[in-house]
Amino acid sequence: MVHFTINGVEVEASREENVLQVARRYGIYIPALCYHEAVTPYASCRLCIVEAKQGGRTRVVTACTYPARDGLEVQTDTERIKARRRVVMELLLAQAPASEKLWEFAATLGVTSTRFPSEDPDNKCILCGLCERVCREQAGVASISFAYRGRHRKLTTPFEEPPDFCKGCTACAYVCPTGAVEVRLARNLLELQPWKAKVEMAVCTECGTPYAPTAELKEVTEKVKLELPALNLCPACRRKIHAKTVVMGKS
């Protein structure tokens, strides 16, 4: 265990934790967009910058990748940090002006406008890469990847074609902080944009409602090594039938 301070508050942490995790555990707010506890920190959005003093030297560091260490003194909201965060936020707003979620988030930091011109007024993506990480690390699929460099950088699918291995888990949409990934159900096809992914949905054998991606069901079935009839039903019908079984004692 290590001990250090955040904004003067004494905190205890394990050496494996980063400053952002510790701060959150102690209820100290540090803004972050590219961070999610389910995936490896990436330190790309740079909003979680804090001032860290160690060995007499103060540096601006990203809380999401800075390891918890004994004797560290962290300040999360100095004037310097606030000024830098503000510019970073303005840059992000200029990059993804179409994201309502981003504007709402910016407002919580007191940023309600950006002085920088936008190159793409329809863009919602800030290239934080959460979708890419969750797809690779959690879904185990890696259907999304960064492509190109610098100002041409984008998140896309292999060869920019509809991804072969997308299971339709929609974790990418779930973690996206700016609403840049759109999920739409068109009959029994699940569409994920901008990935051009179209994933087949299983249809409930009782009511005909599409309820889960076929590929995901298949994976679950293979993993549990059981053919569960309940997996052919939508959650509502499953509940209904289960209730009937329990109450009326028939299957």
Next chain:
Amino acid sequence: MPFLTDVRALEEFRAQARAKRPADARVICLCGGTGCRASGSATLRPVFERCLSENGLDGEVDFRVTGCHGLCEYGPLVIVHPQRYFYQRVKPEDVPEIVHESVIAGRPVERLLYKDPATGEVKLREDELPFYNRQQRIAMRDNGIIDPLRIEDYIARGGYAALAKALTSMTPEEVIEEVEKSGLRGRGGGGFPTGRKWRSCREAGEKRGEIRYVICNGDEGDPGAFMDEGIMEGNPHAIIEGMTIGAYAIGSHEGFIYVRAEYPLAVKHLSVAVEQAREYGLLGKNILGTGFSFDIKIARGGGAFVCGESTALMASLEGKAGEPRSKYIHTVESGLWEKPTNLNNVETWACVPPIILHGAEWFASIGTEESKGTKVFSVVGKVENTGLVEVPMGVTLREIIFDICGGIKGGKKFKAVQTGGPSGGCLPESMLDLPVDFEHLAEAGSMMGSGGMIVMDEETCMVDVARYFLEFLTEESCGKCTPCREGLRHMLSILTRITKGEGQPGDIETLHELADTLADAALCGLGTTAANPVLSTLRYFEDEYHAHVYEKRCPAGFCRELITFSIDPEACNGCHACFAACPTQAITGEAKKPHEIDQAKCIRCGVCRITCRFGAVKVK
């Protein structure tokens, strides 16, 4: 079976190699560095070989194609030993004369000798040139002397003696101490003490009981910088020997040389050298019979500037996209494949063997208090003598630019020197007496970087220079973090607007704010220093920014949208040359009468000004 089974065998081999190379031997050293190749040295090689053979001198004369000599401006360079005649700008038709006059008859070929542009004095030998006699060469000690493809040449010059000494008479701890005491600091730009880095890596490896890697960073990418290229091409064994000594000290058995693929000659020479070193038993298992094993793999970069950053380089070596990561946990603890990894730059590695051989005190006696030894600079731009210069730390910018490199081309006025590559800064005339070392350059708002120096004259617009470097960095940013990817893009667009005369009040303040954000919040070294060209030009040439933004004027007469060309009727004699050269027919006038420029048609390309031999075309 390796050739050199122990140190005695190495020394015997060295004695034989030296015996074959007596001081009065006839040797021709043709520079085969990339600079001289660009001016045609590759075509000279077959001509020399044919000519020597025609004169029955095969085997009589040692013909060496060497690495870069340094004075690229005057290439191709040829030196004839034992008289050490120094010939410059040699053409194929000069070769027979060199062979007949100098090699056979021992006389100099006067017309090919170097003539001092200032005094007109003819110089016979390399060491009579101010360009060379003020240099002190450690990293480039064998450049221009040895054939980099022949390991015997290197061994005859004392090569691998330091390795033998380290392996047989020093403990790893002693090697580290020696390097620490020498004061050697990283030549790639960071200036981190090399010995301390080695120690951290060794300790991290020992604590975790893990394998360690050593890496040579040969991904030199700064515009106008070619120090590392010069060493990799000209003396690859110096790097291999340095790395092997480092590996021994750190306890590593596997090393990598990461070279940018745009240096095909460096890749070739390093590959040949590694092969030879293995053959000779100087790399691989049980080196020189000491039981220590170490081998090197060569990896080629894919062309990304950011891969010169250590963590991006390691990602690239691992086969991932070349992107940096946070370095809060240092690479000496968790680097390549998350193992303790020690990365040093080409020049740093090349400095190691002389330190071990001659001792830390010798090295520490050169340079300044905080910056020991020498540093190689590639001096380019508007100077008379472009090329590679190795000088002791602490030499002033003035000595490098004026005394060694001959001052500004065409008698123009010095304006600024950009040191440290694209992330460095532009220093003005008032800084010319600044001693060049890590501390002084950083204090002045620039940096040592890897040693690039771009000299600019009075006709250079500093706003445009800042714009140029930002354009380079915007293209080379990997795009991972927001300040670098987005911040640079907006800085570039503001600077572009300013150079087009569309600057607005507030632009300079916004540039400052973006620059501060980059310096504090960008992820890697590329981003945190990317604003330096803007900050340093704002610091020393703010009036030029003001002239652009508020007066819509480019004082250097460079930014097209802000200048006008006119013809001085007094100076114009109506020679009609500009009339013919103008691509838009904007110039009118009768022969032998002063001409005029129609501003509506003029595209301000400046061709008339270059064409006019009477200085009649003025720019404002």
